Amino acid sequence: MTKPIPHLYAVVLAGGSGTRFWPLSRELYPKQLLKVLGNQTLIQQTVLRVRPIVPAERTLVVTGAGHVDGIRIQLDGAAEVPKENILVEPVARNTAAAIGWAAEALRRLDPDGVMLVMPADHVIPDEAKFLRVVALAVEVAQAGKLVTFGIRPTRPETGYGYIKAVGRRPLLAQGGLKALAVAQFVEKPDLPTAKRYLRAGGYYWNSGIFVWRADTILEEMATTLPKLARGLIRMDKAFGTADESQALDQFYQTAESISIDHGVLQRSRRAAVIPAPFRWSDVGNWSTLNDVADSDRDGNIRIGRIVDLGSRDSILYGEQRLVATIGLKDMVVVDTADATLVCPKDRAQDVKQVVELLRRQKAPEHLIHKTVHRPWGSYTVLEEGPRYKVKRVTVKPGGRLSLQYHHRRSEHWVVTAGTARVTCGERVFDLHVNESTGIPKGTPHRLENPGSVLLDIIEVQCGDYLGEDDIVRLADDYGRTQTSLARWGRGQGEGR
């Protein structure tokens, strides 16, 4: 179980925005990049969960340009996913296109490749059980099946699609697990239907986690989504030519925006389902945390600094500050650096309406956090006042901000940890803890961490305009890298 499974590749779908997990998630910082439970972010958990059976170099991530920086930063450390394994979609076109691209790339690389498709932002606390299901699924996939992971319903949930299994004669059984043929995929049901499914048994939540051979899914696409399949073939033909980048753009421009469930699985006769013995949540909204997080004896999930008197069955989440609650019942309280949410659990799905409201009001809290991540590290706005702004800036070892200047603001830097290499006009010098310098308005400057530990500075900006857009970049280490099918394929072949 803990050895790599030959020809198995992890394909992590990381395109989601996750407005329903606001205020923890933001439009520019979606759920997969967050530590919702535990010390790793959800995408790190997703990648490392299957690490015993899928090595780093066989881990692919498909995402959009907006999140690629954040994902690269997070998968650079313990996860060690090669940068070239991150496939960047020019535009988002739902899961069928993303999976099609990954399958096409995989088949070229390894004609016997098997894909373990996983959304980047699910929580599965029982890793060993999950890996056993994957192992069985790979065997079933080798027989040409499209294997889905079905979750046994614990409540009449109306937010998920359901899979109805053919109960008799499993396709394969092994160690208490069995793979069943799929009788039917069912769209999100209404409440009476969901209750009927729960009573009847044999219906499973569609987890969105799949295992199949790359060639199998491409074959099925050819019959169920012929236009998309033809697009993939055209793109594949351009591989290795000067047109490959253009071919990728063209495919995405014309690709149908449809999910793999609607586009392929519902129309296929090869679908199988393995009822999963593990706890699972798509953390689709705050109330779903109950499916995977441990609660206290009063049924409360408590994360952070919570002082409570007699609350029950509530989700209490404090990011930094103290949260005091009294006598709550079935409530959600989420307290973050710049926004707080309070709602009953059964209204948790309406958080997306709040986010929509904030978007229309152009409130920054729908878009970004107080802490903004950058390729070189991160910054946190500590305070904004009239004509000044205070930030904590953290630079990773070896990290370097762009050589830049500002038209309308001066900056004052005080080093509070590590060593800063400062370029200010013609001078280059090092600043240590408890040393400070000033950057006059209009002077080209650069901040760099030449050391092996994190560099922290406090930056005080003064000026009549302090927007992030007053920045003229003269040179930058982190120009957005063009990642394409071709590069990914070559990257694999050539090693990194």
Add this chain to the structure above:
Amino acid sequence: MTKPIPHLYAVVLAGGSGTRFWPLSRELYPKQLLKVLGNQTLIQQTVLRVRPIVPAERTLVVTGAGHVDGIRIQLDGAAEVPKENILVEPVARNTAAAIGWAAEALRRLDPDGVMLVMPADHVIPDEAKFLRVVALAVEVAQAGKLVTFGIRPTRPETGYGYIKAVGRRPLLAQGGLKALAVAQFVEKPDLPTAKRYLRAGGYYWNSGIFVWRADTILEEMATTLPKLARGLIRMDKAFGTADESQALDQFYQTAESISIDHGVLQRSRRAAVIPAPFRWSDVGNWSTLNDVADSDRDGNIRIGRIVDLGSRDSILYGEQRLVATIGLKDMVVVDTADATLVCPKDRAQDVKQVVELLRRQKAPEHLIHKTVHRPWGSYTVLEEGPRYKVKRVTVKPGGRLSLQYHHRRSEHWVVTAGTARVTCGERVFDLHVNESTGIPKGTPHRLENPGSVLLDIIEVQCGDYLGEDDIVRLADDYGRTQTSLARWGRGQGEGR
């Protein structure tokens, strides 16, 4: 109505701590110092509400040493209350002692003095109506009565004492108002009793606002609280001698800790009540805000930046950050810089249990705010990290911090508004906006605002210990001033 009433003095009782209004109030920053509703703090509202009929120099405040700085700062500006009018009790001994001291001081100053006794932290939105009641009360008080202000109950409240009036034959009637004799004072009743009072009519909430002649209350004290009355006479005899300060201490050491209600009013036959036509709240806990604050059409009181979907009859309070609420009913949500409270309205009185819990845990959030007020201005901790702390320091025009040094920390200052006069070792120099300086560890230094507008600096502290107690003061403008009965009396006599 809007001319000063001869011989009328305002006596503002400002000893309260207000744990039930946490997290807005803190042990070291009680409710009277807060802007709960409107642009003035409650003590400012209290003093300015009666300003049309009580000039500043006839306004007295009785408080403890812990809050005197905060009160002086707040009553210095628009309220213009002379510093010497603030009576500082050596220890808190409930309202009978505080009122006794004020009455003794007043009688000496003005033998015909009439006291309008008001808690510093009540909200009364209808100023004109309030002043009409005071005018009537003064007339009744001149006839030797102890006049209480009774609030018509709107619900069977069990948190207040009640006053039962003698319904027939008012003592005095005037412009729709009438003063009635008191049949009985009733302790906080249980719920069935409170409901009975509400149905029966003729019962009023005891607002804790009183009007009487100083000589009347002292006469009544002589019979109802003879020991306390004797203590007052002893203290009065020491007035103007070298022993006056000691006499004050001695009085407070031995004074019985009892409220004026229990100690005098319940035992007196001179009590009268005027049913008050104004809205009133002691803001004793968050749910009482409903008695005085305007609500939206869904019954919500919304203060701050609130985004709501469909909540009803809730109190939503955001100090700075965004608060999003969905589908709440009868809830209280209070969001402050360092702590958030969520509870049902009917549990609002249990907030004091949360504060007690925090006190036992030695959590700073029960004691202080992120912003701490000082005689020279205030500071706000923006961030604390390992070996550094960031503060915004605001100094009032003319304000000057002590000449001080620190054993374990250096400081970096950046001016973001106003002009700073900096003493650093032997040097004295001015810093303007966008200029900075560093204060090395161990160097005597001082920060001063020589200008006529607020001075704001950002201070970054670096060191291995950053506690507020690492401060050696070499000179200070704000040594705690000894305020005593004698000084107050003299202050009045001599003018200020």
